[in-house]
Amino acid sequence: xxxxxxxxxxxxxxxxxxxxxxxxxxxxxxxxxxxxxxxxxxxxxxxxxxxxxxxxxxxxxxxxxxxxxxxxxxxxxxxxxxxxxxxxxxxxxxxxxxxxxxxxxxxxxxxxxxxxxxxxxxxxxxxxxxxxxxxxxxxxxxxxxxxxxxxxxxxxxxxxxxxxxxxxxxxxxxxxxxxxxxxxxxx
Amino acid sequence: xxxxxxxxxxxxxxxxxxxxxxxxxxxxxxxxxxxxxxxxxxxxxxxxxxxxxxxxxxxxxxxxxxxxxxxxxxxxxxxxxxxxxxxxxxxxxxxxxxxxxxxxxxxxxxxxxxxxxxxxxxxxxxxxxxxxxxxxxxxxxxxxxxxxxxxxxxxxxxxxxxxxxxxxxxxxxxxxxxxxxxxxxxxxxxxxxxxxxxxxxxxxxxxxxxxxxxxxxxxxxxxxxxxxxxxxxxxxxxxxxxxxxxxxxxxxxxxxxxxxxxxxxxxxxxxxxxxxxxxxxxxxxxxxxxxxxxxxxxxxxxxxxxxxxxxxxxxxxxxxxxxxxxxxxxxxxxxxxxxxxxxxxxxxxxxxxxxxxxxxxxxxxxxxx
Numbered sequence: 347x348x349x350x351x352x353x354x355x356x357x358x359x360x361x362x363x364x365x366x367x368x369x370x371x372x373x374x375x376x377x378x379x380x381x382x383x384x385x386x387x388x389x390x391x392x393x394x395x396x397x398x399x400x401x402x403x404x405x406x407x408x409x410x411x412x413x414x415x416x417x418x419x420x421x422x423x424x425x426x427x428x429x430x431x432x433x434x435x436x437x438x439x440x441x442x443x444x445x446x447x448x449x450x451x452x453x454x455x456x457x458x459x460x461x462x463x464x465x466x467x468x469x470x471x472x473x474x475x476x477x478x479x480x481x482x483x484x485x486x487x488x489x490x491x492x493x494x495x496x497x498x499x500x501x502x503x504x505x506x507x508x509x510x511x512x513x514x515x516x517x518x519x520x521x522x523x524x525x526x527x528x529x530x531x532x533x
Numbered sequence: 534x535x536x537x538x539x540x541x542x543x544x545x546x547x548x549x550x551x552x553x554x555x556x557x558x559x560x561x562x563x564x565x566x567x568x569x570x571x572x573x574x575x576x577x578x579x580x581x582x583x584x585x586x587x588x589x590x591x592x593x594x595x596x597x598x599x600x601x602x603x604x605x606x607x608x609x610x611x612x613x614x615x616x617x618x619x620x621x622x623x624x625x626x627x628x629x630x631x632x633x634x635x636x637x638x639x640x641x642x643x644x645x646x647x648x649x650x651x652x653x654x655x656x657x658x659x660x661x662x663x664x665x666x667x668x669x670x671x672x673x674x675x676x677x678x679x680x681x682x683x684x685x686x687x688x689x690x691x692x693x694x695x696x697x698x699x700x701x702x703x704x705x706x707x708x709x710x711x712x713x714x715x716x717x718x719x720x721x722x723x724x725x726x727x728x729x730x731x732x733x734x735x736x737x738x739x740x741x742x743x744x745x746x747x748x749x750x751x752x753x754x755x756x757x758x759x760x761x762x763x764x765x766x767x768x769x770x771x772x773x774x775x776x777x778x779x780x781x782x783x784x785x786x787x788x789x790x791x792x793x794x795x796x797x798x799x800x801x802x803x804x805x806x807x808x809x810x811x812x813x814x815x816x817x818x819x820x821x822x823x824x825x826x827x828x829x830x831x832x833x834x835x836x837x838x839x840x841x842x843x844x845x846x847x848x849x850x851x852x853x854x855x856x857x858x859x860x861x862x863x864x865x866x867x868x869x870x871x872x873x874x875x876x877x878x879x880x881x882x883x884x885x886x887x888x889x890x891x892x893x894x895x896x897x898x899x900x901x902x
Binding site for chain 2: 358359360361362363365366369371389393397465469470473477484485486488491501502513517518524530
């Protein structure tokens with residue numbers, strides 16, 4: 347697949363075409379390895395680079411002047427150098443890579459809050475009750491920040507406007523399942 | 534838009550960073566003077582953060598899957614020395630398998646797996662090794678394919694029988710055919726409507742209304758179709774078009790969308806077989822003879838979750854293989870083994886027909902005149 351075809355497919359919502367980007371992983375691997383890293387480090391920065399690339403593309407912030415490989419490689423380089431600096435600073439050469447997006451689940455919190463009601467679980471339960479396509483719609487619009495035009499095509503709504511309406515209705519339904527007090531109390 | 538939705542709209546834009554100047558002023562004012570609005574903003578912040586976190590984890594998991602897919606495809610295209618290694622090891626494997634078969638046959642003549650009266654053990658070994666020398670994914674000999682076809686058409690119950698080096702038949706009920714465009718069919722029990730034929734219909738395209746006589750209608754793409762209580766599937770019947778909505782009722786009806794499976798028929802002129810091989814590059818090809826299409830798939834298929842579909846649209850026919858949730862598009866012009874190509878289910882209108890069954894949010898019933 348050429349860059350152009352990949353971009354077209356991704357914009358159409360064919361997310362799985364991201365797999366073609368992994369052809370550039372080898373290049374990143376060999377560069378990271380020359381710079382005090384290993385294969386795992388390379389894989390991690392590469393994942394992050396794909397996320398940055400995809401989010402920008404879907405937001406309409408990606409300019410396709412350069413090759414995708416150059417773009418990805420640029421992000422990887424920057425991230426890996428930052429990472430190295432951080433490691434040097436804290437003298438923890440074996441520390442695991444801290445992802446750019448540090449807000450994700452780390453698994454530990456689940457241990458602490460097991461058996462108790464947690465905010466995460468409370469919201470997750472409400473999301474599950476909401477069902478599809480609302481769940482997917484909210485994830486796609488809130489995390490990937492896709493434009494409504496694209497959402498309309500992906501989810502088969504007649505227009506960007508009706509996609510927007512649908513999103514708002516989903517949010518409203520989600521909100522209606524939750525109490526203000528609980529959300530504010532829960533950690 | 535009512536007040537509440539307007540507020541949600543503002544908060545959503547605020548959290549997305551897409552407020553325009555007017556909206557931003559409006560937002561600031563509400564934030565200062567409206568306690569409830571302030572509360573709502575705090576709530577939505579938390580909800581959005583959780584949705585984002587969750588989506589980020591899900592997305593990373595999907596990326597890992599894509600990487601695995603990429604690796605699978607890539608491993609399947611080895612070059613140079615690896616290719617040679619694989620060919621050599623396949624020849625070795627074929628020979629060992631052959632020896633195993635001979636031993637097995639001598640020891641256990643009654644082995645039900647090899648019930649065939651004439652298993653041609655020696656032939657198989659020869660054939661296998663010759664074919665593997667040429668290229669890996671081509672263990673199918675056309676001659677054998679035809680013998681096997683003739684053999685199994687008459688008694689399908691034998692379809693799981695392993696014919697050595699040959700093909701297993703996909704039972705006829707797993708080879709389906711559909712005429713496109715599809716006539717939607719429905720069942721209705723008073724509380725639930727099942728709609729068969731197109732699982733990709735958006736919820737917003739459907740509305741349920743009722744006239745003063747108590748007849749139900751389904752509004753789909755600005756047309757009204759009458760709905761009667763029925764447990765047997767009925768095609769949607771176009772009703773008069775000029776209704777106007779008066780008021781909502783207290784009634785709610787659930788709509789469940791079912792895939793094309795239920796509107797498809799057993800295909801009469803397509804046969805499908807598979808090799809049961811677990812090759813790195815699963816392939817397929819078509820053979821056409823006397824109006825009969827024979828599809829051969831070089832991989833293992835789990836019968837419970839695999840089906841072949843042909844969709845006829847005018848003079849054109851598209852073929853699909855569905856394995857679990859995965860969909861593969863097949864090109865019927867292919868007469869030499871060609872790698873199976875997966876298509877994303879949301880790619881186009883046809884592939885969307887293969888979406889999972891869906892349950893739409895409950896619909897309010899409206900009175901019409």
